[in-house]
Amino acid sequence: MADALSGIRVLDAATLFAGPLAATMLADYGAEVIKIEHPNGDPVRGHGAQRDGVGLWWKMLGRGKQAMTLYLGSPEGQEIFRRMVADADVVIENFRPGTLERWGLGYEELRRINPGIVLARVTGFGQTGPYAKRPGFGTLAEAMSGFAAITGEPDGPPTLPPFGLADGIAALATSFAVLTALRAREHTGSGQVVDLAIIEPILTLLGPQIIAYDQLGVLQERTGNRSNNNAPRNTYRTRDGGWVAISTSAQSIAERVVRLVGRPDLAEQPWFASGAERAQHADELDEAVGSWIAERDRAEVIEAFEQAQAAIAPIYTAADIVQDPQYEALGTIATLPDDELGPVRMQNVLFRLSETPGQISSTGPPIGAHTEEVLARYDVTGAALDELRDKGVIR
CATH class of the missing domain: 3.30.1540.10 (formyl-coa transferase, domain 3)
Known part of the structure; x- marks a missing residue:
């Protein structure tokens, strides 16, 4: 049986966490995801723990994707990208607002090429407003959403999470938004822009803080591990x-x-x-x-x-999780072969569907592993390929 998202082609041109993780989730359920990296590679490849120089975070974040390099800041890269958009369904990007437009790759140009394209734009503060062009990361969203203000001990400082919480929540929201836009396309025949600001999804998950302030003037305070709603907790x-x-x-x-x-x-x-x-x-x-x-x-x-x-x-650590019988029964941890590291364990797909369960097809590939394969689909081979490599457009 075909995977649930079989036939959907996604161009993942985003970096680091929120956008790429959304693409990973789509890949887990059958979407064809082509990871487009700058010839220097997505910074996530060097982020966090490594083994023998191989980034472990990338192995999870790049799973199920075809990895190619392409410098979108070059005329040659832009022309190839336009050709790729012609037969794609989704583009996910997280450049600062205005960057794609400066490259001649804004939504108006992309939908001229492909009226059905869904362009998911994942940025810290969204595409409009006074903060739009600021650099934005999940940490800033955790601060501005009110999360940090209510996290920590009552007599301690506001506390940030030690992992990409806001990015992860934004990734879930982005994958949902992309599927919503694709569903709408079935009715209208047209794609659209997804404008996702990382500061927003985490705010939604923080519950009734806004309405409580609006109606009662109440601000939630830090309570450590305790709850305002029940005890003992x-x-x-x-x-x-x-x-x-x-x-x-x-x-x-x-x-x-x-x-x-x-x-x-x-x-x-x-x-x-x-x-x-x-x-x-x-x-x-x-x-x-x-x-x-x-x-x-x-x-x-x-x-x-x-x-x-x-x-x-x-209260578990990773060492406990990989031995827990409930996680084992659910199949929460998957073991996968990797050409660089051998067998590796990582989190499995997010949920189980009875008919189209999803699967991790591969771990994150080496940089540029599929560049020639992908470009061959667009008749970029031989001397043309060598010229792109010599100019630094691909690696």
Whole structure:
């Protein structure tokens, strides 16, 4: 059976994280993704951990893609790109607004070549507005969205995540936006522009902050691992040095937890009947739960909570994740062959479809691995190929 996105051709001309990760997600479900890199390579190839000079982040981010080099700032590169757009469905880019237009590759030109093209433009601040031409990264979105302001301990500084959170959320939103635009094209026959600002999707996921401020003048404060909406909700250390996390979003779960730790009296308190009121008594609840957990090893704590049907999870590192039986049952971690590294493990596709499940076809290829193969489709071979290489248009 064909993959769900079989027949969709995506030109991934973006760099680093949000745009390329959106293309990766489309590739996982069958889209043909051609990664167009500057002859120097996408910076992500040198970002983060490496083994023997091979970037590991790229191996995940470049999976399922054909890698070619093409300098879009050159007339020759621009002409080849126009030919590629003619039989593509999607272009994903994250240049500063105005860059494609300066190269003669703006949307008006692209849709003249291919009226059905979907141009996904992923930038820090979007295509319009006073900040549009500022350099934008996920860190800035984490700061401006309100995420950092509510993250961290009450007496500590605003806290940024130690990974590309805003970029990842933007990638999910971009892949959804691309599929929405392709669905619309089925009705109209025309493509369109996706204008995605990285500062926006993370703001949506932060919940009712805007409406709470609008209606009540309330600003959410930093509460560490606690919640304003329920308690006990925190991380707790076990006797053997492990950590667990507990959530009591449901009233019945909260009651089971306090009974399990030997404090049924807490459930009789008038304030216990409301999650928000329980949150006002978080110190008392954390003391009851935390002291009980501290006297037991992690495995014992988890088993007791499971028997009581109370919600708990161990706090994992990657070393724990690759050994967990639930992740194994779901197939969350895939093992793939790689020509440079041998077998490698990485996160699998995002979700499972019963009829078109998706798959990782390959790990991120070496730079320019498919340049000649891709250009041959557009009759760029032999002497023409050598000339492009000599001019530095390809590598």
